[in-house]
Amino acid sequence: MRKADIITNIADKTGIPKVDILVTLETFFKEVKQTVFEGETVSIRGFGSFTTKKRAAKKGRNIKKNEVVHIPEHYIPTFKPAKEFMIALKSVKVKEGPTT
Structure with missing residues (x-):
């Protein structure tokens, strides 16, 4: 499953626009990366x-x-x-x- 598939599945299940889900998912990934880069869990x-x-x-x-x-x-x-x-x-x- 790719990121696009995950976004589509979430949009289908919640009714939230795909663009909003994409922005949320990308922000989540950036936060996880930044936190791990800083040595935190x-x-x-x-x-x-x-x-x-x-x-x-x-x-x-x-x-x-x-x-x-x-x-x-x-x-x-x-x-x-x-x-x-x-x-x-x-x-x-x-x-x-x-x-x-």
């Missing part, structure tokens, strides 16, 4: 938490040139689903299909 009860994890510096290898490459420490975004979300997901048969 965004917790949505019953859904999950957005946060960052620190990856330690390590040595990698460029196999084409057979060189050791230093990979500096960095942060990656993570999402941890809420317990209620995981319980609900386990009780539903998820339809599998193409992921693209």
Whole structure:
């Protein structure tokens, strides 16, 4: 499902114009990104938490040139689903299909 599909589904269920939903959704995404960039956690009860994890510096290898490459420490975004979300997901048969 793409963002456009989510906007259409919400508009169909609520009667709110798609433009208003788009603005709200984009603002939500910007707020989550900004909060996570600042190193804080965004917790949505019953859904999950957005946060960052620190990856330690390590040595990698460029196999084409057979060189050791230093990979500096960095942060990656993570999402941890809420317990209620995981319980609900386990009780539903998820339809599998193409992921693209």
